[in-house]
Amino acid sequence: xxxxxxxxxxxxVIVFSAYTAYVFLNQTDLGVYVSSVAVIYFALRxxxxxxxxxxxxxxxxxxxxLFAYFVAERVLQILEPT
Amino acid sequence: MxxxxxxxxIDLLVAGALIASMGYLLVRSTAINAFGFSLATVGAxxxxxxxxxxxxxxxxxxxxxxxxxxxxxxxxTGLRARAYYIPSPEGxxxxxxxxxxxxxxxxxITADELRTLARPPLSLIIxxxxxxxLLLTPPGATLVREAALGxxxxxxxxxxxxxxxxxxxxKGARLVQEGTSIKLELNSPVSESRTPYYNRCLGTLxxxxxxxxxxxxxxxxxxxxxxxxxxxTRFAVFRLxxxxxxxxxR
Numbered sequence: 440x441x442x443x444x445x446x447x448x449x450x451x452v453i454v455f456s457a458y459t460a461y462v463f464l465n466q467t468d469l470g471v472y473v474s475s476v477a478v479i480y481f482a483l484r485x486x487x488x489x490x491x492x493x494x495x496x497x498x499x500x501x502x503x504x505l506f507a508y509f510v511a512e513r514v515l516q517i518l519e520p521t
Numbered sequence: 522m523x524x525x526x527x528x529x530x531i532d533l534l535v536a537g538a539l540i541a542s543m544g545y546l547l548v549r550s551t552a553i554n555a556f557g558f559s560l561a562t563v564g565a566x567x568x569x570x571x572x573x574x575x576x577x578x579x580x581x582x583x584x585x586x587x588x589x590x591x592x593x594x595x596x597x598t599g600l601r602a603r604a605y606y607i608p609s610p611e612g613x614x615x616x617x618x619x620x621x622x623x624x625x626x627x628x629x630i631t632a633d634e635l636r637t638l639a640r641p642p643l644s645l646i647i648x649x650x651x652x653x654x655l656l657l658t659p660p661g662a663t664l665v666r667e668a669a670l671g672x673x674x675x676x677x678x679x680x681x682x683x684x685x686x687x688x689x690x691x692k693g694a695r696l697v698q699e700g701t702s703i704k705l706e707l708n709s710p711v712s713e714s715r716t717p718y719y720n721r722c723l724g725t726l727x728x729x730x731x732x733x734x735x736x737x738x739x740x741x742x743x744x745x746x747x748x749x750x751x752x753x754t755r756f757a758v759f760r761l762x763x764x765x766x767x768x769x770x771r
Contacts, residue, residue: 442686443570450566454559462552472555476562490571490682494669498565 446489453479470509477502526572533564571669580688581711585726587660588719595718600655604723605630605744605762606736608672609639613662613733617722619652632762635742659723661730664688665737672740679734680705690727691755696735703743703759705731710755724748728757735759 541557604615670679677696693708710727723729724745741763748757
């Protein structure tokens with residue numbers, strides 16, 4: 440199978456499997472969903488390395504920013520004095 | 522007309538964004554919001570990935586056919602020297618000099634001289650150091666340009682993208698650069714076409730397409746020095762013509 444098609448298929452299957460699992464686990468934190476999507480995306484991008492139309496990976500940048508935001512939020516929550 | 526990937530990608534992206542915003546604004550449901558977000562990322566992936574314009578077997582056959590005219594030209598002119606692959610703003614060019622194989626009119630040609638040859642006005646027959654040669658557009662030139670490869674990209678990745686993924690001319694590729702020497706290994710290249718003159722000057726089809734990718738990403742002229750088939754693997758050695766690489770080697 441072509442790498443590009445395999446990337447799209449594998450990414451879709453893993454993302455929606457993770458989504459279904461989180462829904463069954465009653466996960467209500469959006470940060471967990473977004474962080475999982477980001478990790479899945481970067482792991483597959485690194486392993487399958489499909490060819491993109493653009494030289495800049497815009498989706499990767501957006502996911503990285505969102506991931507950083509949710510991680511920073513969680514770190515601040517932990518550091519916040521109770 | 523917009524091609525299929527673009528339409529499907531935009532559809533999924535917009536639908537995902539709508540579901541995510543509705544999940545957040547109307548229902549306040551994290552699950553719906555996350556579903557919309559996941560759908561939007563799948564749409565973005567479909568949109569970003571380069572679509573398959575043409576089936577790979579068809580592309581490799583078209584490339585093989587395009588070598589036929591160059592084969593006739595090389596046979597007619599009687600040129601036997603190994604070609605230089607020269608990246609230039611006008612596109613990638615191959616120069617086959619009128620000198621003997623392994624030389625260019627007896628003297629070593631420099632990177633600057635090669636770059637000058639590929640500058641306008643471009644013509645088919647050009648003169649270098651008193652010897653006439655041919656300035657050709659190799660079959661992989663447009664393929665490399667369309668693959669959005671640019672100076673600074675990883676040469677091995679570039680070869681893999683163009684030779685393995687896009688054109689299907691080989692099943693795998695490895696590349697090692699040591700100073701001005703570039704060693705290429707192509708696994709299971711497609712069966713070679715009957716173009717002995719082309720193969721001798723520009724290399725076999727998979728090698729010449731790989732050479733286009735290497736010259737493009739390194740941004741310097743390269744020359745095919747030797748090529749041989751060992752079992753199911755084709756080995757090729759190129760020489761890099763750049764001032765920096767030459768200084769490093771010294």
